[in-house]
Amino acid sequence: MALPTGATIGILADNLRLRRSVLPIPTEDAVRWTRGLGLPRGGRRVLYTGLMYQLIPYIEGLVTAQEQLGDSWLAGFTGVGRQVNKLLNISRFMAHPSREQREAWDRIPRNVALVLQRAGVEFGALYEEDLYSGALAYDLGADEELREHAQIVYAALRRNGVQEVITIDPHTTNMLRSVYPTLIDGYDLRVQSYLEVLTEVAPIPTHRLEGEAAIHDSCVFARYEGVVQAPRDLLEGAGLTLREPEHSGTQTWCCGGPLESLFPKKAAAQAARRVEELRAVSGRGVTMCPLCYVNLQKAAKDRMRFEDISDFLRQAYEA
Amino acid sequence: MTVLQPHLAAEVGVDESFNAEACMNCGICSAICPMDIPHLPRELFRYVELGMRDEVLAHQETVFSCLLCKLCDVNCPAGVHIADNVRSLRHYFNRSVFRI
Numbered sequence A: 001m002a003l004p005t006g007a008t009i010g011i012l013a014d015n016l017r018l019r020r021s022v023l024p025i026p027t028e029d030a031v032r033w034t035r036g037l038g039l040p041r042g043g044r045r046v047l048y049t050g051l052m053y054q055l056i057p058y059i060e061g062l063v064t065a066q067e068q069l070g071d072s073w074l075a076g077f078t079g080v081g082r083q084v085n086k087l088l089n090i091s092r093f094m095a096h097p098s099r100e101q102r103e104a105w106d107r108i109p110r111n112v113a114l115v116l117q118r119a120g121v122e123f124g125a126l127y128e129e130d131l132y133s134g135a136l137a138y139d140l141g142a143d144e145e146l147r148e149h150a151q152i153v154y155a156a157l158r159r160n161g162v163q164e165v166i167t168i169d170p171h172t173t174n175m176l177r178s179v180y181p182t183l184i185d186g187y188d189l190r191v192q193s194y195l196e197v198l199t200e201v202a203p204i205p206t207h208r209l210e211g212e213a214a215i216h217d218s219c220v221f222a223r224y225e226g227v228v229q230a231p232r233d234l235l236e237g238a239g240l241t242l243r244e245p246e247h248s249g250t251q252t253w254c255c256g257g258p259l260e261s262l263f264p265k266k267a268a269a270q271a272a273r274r275v276e277e278l279r280a281v282s283g284r285g286v287t288m289c290p291l292c293y294v295n296l297q298k299a300a301k302d303r304m305r306f307e308d309i310s311d312f313l314r315q316a317y318e319a
Numbered sequence B: 001m002t003v004l005q006p007h008l009a010a011e012v013g014v015d016e017s018f019n020a021e022a023c024m025n026c027g028i029c030s031a032i033c034p035m036d037i038p039h040l041p042r043e044l045f046r047y048v049e050l051g052m053r054d055e056v057l058a059h060q061e062t063v064f065s066c067l068l069c070k071l072c073d074v075n076c077p078a079g080v081h082i083a084d085n086v087r088s089l090r091h092y093f094n095r096s097v098f099r100i
């Protein structure tokens, strides 16, 4: 069954307007990755997560609820409508990731912070002011909510003295680098993904990576942001043999993730097709976006293992 | 009977980046689309340009089934901003149909 599109978009847009995220999560889960890293609050350059990796255990929890309901996670409450969600954050009642699941995803922003620190890059963090970028609202055409939200994100960055932003995932990179300048007059932040920053700094790897992996380019990195060579240079420079699937680089195939919130079955079908392409060249895959990771790993089940690029880089630059 | 709305293209394309009129109907986008979406983007863009609002509204699922992956964009010989045009269509649905 297709989801009621209007009601679904309404709920996500309301969440962004009322709770500053399409899928609001507790502050503790948003900031736990910073523990023990000694990152100053704000400053000229910050590592900005846009909460993408912290959201993953909640999305996974909602997907599990969806499977139990036999439909998308939103189908369970689009019937009761937007009105209830305005008073009560319904998604919090449906997703119950365990502590282990929640903590496991802290690993990715921690990986990135540690690799950047090893490379001698100085940066701070925004802690609870590190907000979701609004990427899903942008894709769903919720333009008014996005415009208002972008101003709030930009104000938090300016308040903290930020001039340069280092991003992790492709969606936050695209929003802060290419979309916000079209929404905000005088937007003047320099935005780079950590993969680009590392390629510029070019630290010498301390450990050699063994073996091979199929590289899955994110559509947003490859076609929206031109980030194609940086991940290849970093991984191959550390010794990993990369296998290119049939659709690769600027011609990459999508993981299906963008359809997860409205048409989960279509999303799963596209993920399955992409997994077959990747599996044809290697039994191990490397992703650079949390949504790609979740969609592809779910479709592959135990037939193929995916790892985030930061896991490889953390190994390559370990002390 | 088809009712034509001459201002539809202007209503959908809120800014100058909406460039559906550049499409020359070559079919590359349809051939390359991983989702095999038959009406996107060529037919839909024609409906918008011709002001065929009912036809556009009848393809709601098509509009929301696009991955916005831009595989079509980077291969379009006419430089049509296909994914951005689809976003504009979604915004039109949100405003005019769903009343968000």
Ligand code: SF4
Pocket: B022, B023, B024, B025, B026, B027, B028, B029, B030, B041, B042, B072, B075, B076, B077, B078, B079, B080, B082
């Ligand atoms: S590839 Fe471009 S010009 Fe050709 S049909 Fe598609 S949108 Fe039109």
Ligand code: SF4
Pocket: B029, B032, B033, B034, B035, B036, B037, B040, B041, B065, B066, B067, B068, B069, B070, B071, B072, B073, B082, B083
């Ligand atoms: S952006 Fe949409 S229409 Fe274009 S190739 Fe991707 S899924 Fe198909």
